Amino acid sequence: MAFDFNIENDIAVITFDDGKVNAVGFDLIEKFNTALDEAEKSANAVVFHGGEGKFCGGFDLSVMKGDDKAEQLRLVQAGADLIVRLYGFPLPVIVAAEGHSIALGAIMLMAADLRIGKDGGTKYGLNETAIGMVLPAFGMELAKARLALTSQTEALLFSRIFEGKDAVKAGFLDAAVPQDQVLRTALGYAEKLKMLPRAAFAESKIQLRKDTIANMKG
Numbered sequence: 001m002a003f004d005f006n007i008e009n010d011i012a013v014i015t016f017d018d019g020k021v022n023a024v025g026f027d028l029i030e031k032f033n034t035a036l037d038e039a040e041k042s043a044n045a046v047v048f049h050g051g052e053g054k055f056c057g058g059f060d061l062s063v064m065k066g067d068d069k070a071e072q073l074r075l076v077q078a079g080a081d082l083i084v085r086l087y088g089f090p091l092p093v094i095v096a097a098e099g100h101s102i103a104l105g106a107i108m109l110m111a112a113d114l115r116i117g118k119d120g121g122t123k124y125g126l127n128e129t130a131i132g133m134v135l136p137a138f139g140m141e142l143a144k145a146r147l148a149l150t151s152q153t154e155a156l157l158f159s160r161i162f163e164g165k166d167a168v169k170a171g172f173l174d175a176a177v178p179q180d181q182v183l184r185t186a187l188g189y190a191e192k193l194k195m196l197p198r199a200a201f202a203e204s205k206i207q208l209r210k211d212t213i214a215n216m217k218g
Contacts, residue, residue: 001028002051005035011190012039012091017051024104025060029078036085044194045092047186048112053179055097055117056105079104080138084216086111087142088209090202092193096186098179101172102127102161107139109172110146113205114193116186117164117173124167130159141215147171 001018014035016022039046050056063075086093086108095112097105100123109115109124117124126143128135135143135156147155151170154160167173177185206213 001031003028003031005031005038007039007043009191010044010194011187012043012046013049013187014039014046015049015051017054020054021057021100022050022054022105023057023060024079025063026075026078029082032082033085036089039091040089043091044198045094045190046089047094047096047183047190048108049096049183049186050099050101050105052098054099055095055101056108057100058103058105076136080136080216083107083111083138083142084213087216088206088213090198090205092190092196092201094186094190094193096183097124097173098122098182100124104139106172107142110139110142114186114189115173116175116177116182116189117167118179118182119176120164122163122179123161124163124172125159125161125170126155127159127161129157137218138216141212145209145212 001016004015006013016028059075059079064072093112094114095109095116097109097115097117101109102123102125106124106126126135143156148169148171155170162170162172164176168176175185
């Protein structure tokens with residue numbers, strides 16, 4: 001997993017790329033949290049970028065399809081803790097998702113404040129029902145808060161996967177642009193959002209989201 005963390009002009013850019021689908025395991029979660037610790041101290045906005053042509057395909061299947069149930073539960077809990085942290089993070093969080101964002105990848109989109117994705121040929125959505133799973137409570141509560149009411153049945157019960165403008169309409173993205181503009185657009189928004197008064201932003205975010213966060217924690 002190639003992982004890069006850089007702060008420039010008060011914007012923390014977190015880039016992660018395993019050359020495949022950017023599966024999330026214990027090591028990546030630890031790196032995310034370490035980067036967020038530093039961003040909280042030294043930046044005014046955060047951009048997550050999954051590398052060229054990708055974002056995140058979900059949890060590490062080597063763990064999730066293994067025989068160690070305790071390890072699976074531990075990974076899901078670590079993922080849940082990360083998502084709760086992102087949703088309540090005191091700085092603006094922007095995602096640049098050039099590629100597929102499925103399952104936990106889609107949950108990461110919903111946890112961010114602003115999501116820039118690709119305008120076509122890229123899948124965004126929650127496939128849990130289709131593969132015989134129930135979305136964990138932290139994901140379900142987040143989806144109820146972030147997805148459009150008119151899209152929740154399709155997204156959560158029918159496992160519809162969205163692309164481009166349909167992903168924007170459903171609430172997985174805020175904007176869909178050509179792939180070569182995804183990161184640039186995300187950074188442009190970060191330049192604007194970093195100017196918001198930090199304390200006011202953080203308190204307003206918690207006031208807006210505290211009930212959902214409480215439900216996500218179960």
